[in-house]
Amino acid sequence: MEGGKGEVKHILLAKFKDDTTPDQIDQLIKGYxxxxxxxxxxxxxxxxKDVSIENLHQGFTHVFESTFESTxxxxxxxxxxxHAEFANTLLPQLEKVLVVDYKPTTVHF
Structure with a gap:
């Protein structure tokens, strides 16, 4: 991960297990x-939630974005x-997870 100061986005893509109820998902989102x-x-x-018409989501249904001031x-x-306590609650409910951290860059024309 690139170090230093400056805004960093933490993106988590999730696919919940089929037996995770909508109420459980709502509670997990509130906890997050x-x-x-x-x-x-x-x-x-x-x-x-994924709303793409391209069908390239690879099964991921939810996107969670957290903002931090630095890596x-x-x-x-x-x-x-x-966070560790919450992760121990969230991760067992996920079938798939992908995490990416990045520093946003604005393109100026």
């Missing part, structure tokens, strides 16, 4: 969103006990 109140380097959280903030988030 609540991390921003407990983990200082986590500045924002957004999520959504060091992501490292602190990953090591945080509240």
């Amino acid at each position: 969103a609540n991390l921003v109140t407990h983990i200082e380097p986590m500045k924002a959280f957004r999520w959504g 060091e903030g992501i490292a602190e988030y990953i090591a945080h006990p509240v």
Whole structure:
């Protein structure tokens, strides 16, 4: 992961297991969103469901985006006990998961 300061996005793509109920998914999303109140380097959280018409989602159904001020903030988030506890709840409910961290770049014309 490229180090240094500057906004970093943490993207998690998820496919929930077939036996995970909509209510369980809602509770997991609320738990994920609540991390921003407990983990200082986590500045924002957004999520959504796949709505693509291209059918290239490879089974992933949900996107979770967290914003951090630096890559060091992501490292602190990953090591945080509240995150670890939540991950132990979320990950067993996922059939597939993909995580990407990136620094947004704006193209100026």
